[in-house]
Amino acid sequence: MKLEQKVKHAKIPPTTVARLPLYLRCLRNIQGKNVDSISSSELAKLTGHNAAQLRKDLSYLGEFGTRGVGYDVDELIGQIGKWLGTTSVRQFVIVGAGHLGQALCSYKGFINKGFQVAGLYDADPAKIGKRVGDLEIRHIDDLGPQKLAGDIEIGIIATPADVAQTTADMLVQAGVKSILNFAPAALKVDKCVCIRNVDLATELQIIGFHLAGLEHGLISDCCN
């Protein structure tokens, strides 16, 4: 049975996983608004996807729709939440207490999704000890091997690009199992560490590609 589950978990397409948070968010938005059930086409409209895809996505998680009726909102929220591992609050640390690091530290959107910042680190001695929200900025050296509490599984890199790789190595040494990287750098880490990259400039550059196409009259409709 465990093997069966294993196969099932591994088999959920990454594209589906990436959409689950969106589904969950839309469901939460309508929760408690006199709708106890929602059809795939209604939820598809809310999320901007098509109904068939939504049904297929949900079918990877199990069968919890009712034919002829739709999906029970509360149950669906529970199921998606279970798969996303929101049963417990996850702790993360941020390295880099620049503008971005501090903004992430104060970001309200994390906590109600089950994530909590547990530390903010920087290399600049001038910043150490300063407070950002409830947190005091600590020195990066406090992040040595085994110095991190065992329940801190996620590290966020908000450093300049030139120290991003070093920072990633330190985080892995310190025991994090996954990294969210905001630095514009292609990090190399052990393959058992899950890395996700968010590059703000890249996003604008992709937009720039489409604007360039528009300007030259090469394309009329848009994006992706």
Add this chain to the structure above:
Amino acid sequence: MKLEQKVKHAKIPPTTVARLPLYLRCLRNIQGKNVDSISSSELAKLTGHNAAQLRKDLSYLGEFGTRGVGYDVDELIGQIGKWLGTTSVRQFVIVGAGHLGQALCSYKGFINKGFQVAGLYDADPAKIGKRVGDLEIRHIDDLGPQKLAGDIEIGIIATPADVAQTTADMLVQAGVKSILNFAPAALKVDKCVCIRNVDLATELQIIGFHLAGLEHGLISDCCN
């Protein structure tokens, strides 16, 4: 010829477009370091992709490699830059002067990629007039139809989710052609407006999915 170009531009796969900024960044990193030419496999290693994919990606843009040798670094930078539309500096405005909006406003990574912030707006009267870097926070109502200079093509939404759609509508009215949305909301806009979404909480939730899998021993290798 114009039609031919049109077809070509439209035909570049979105996945390829999304990788171009990364290629460009890696090329810039090695530019001027006594390497005037680079092979697809070398660049592939730097970017973390495979050589065949890199060649195919570049082949969508044209043929500028030399068989037996590789790609001229300077020329490749020029070509990718051309496709990404970095020939001129692009201006953008930010709506929402919270932590995230202010951090984006001060983000150093934009300007050397050819993007420049031209305005920062908020709805909170208490914030109006305050300075963030070189910029003074303006009231959101200054963003009415035609009130935006014609060369401002990009709007960044860093507002709370509940006003994100209204903000998007205002930006489009004001004349922006594309939107980078940081609010956790599925925006609906005219299809000629290019939208890209960056959801910070979603990224953590995707990581959460993998952590949940690890915890239950369901998966061993990682990510995507």
Add this chain to the structure above:
DNA sequence: TTTTGTGAAGCGATTCACAGCA
């Protein structure tokens, strides 16, 4: 010989279309 550029094969995701159920 080395490395590009590219048809062809392979693979995964999306969409279709309908059987299965309430």
Add this chain to the structure above:
DNA sequence: TGCTGTGAATCGCTTCACAAAA
């Protein structure tokens, strides 16, 4: 009748493998 769950078809991206070129 209405909507889910899902095989089958389709579409698009990635990878392979090799001919063409320097």
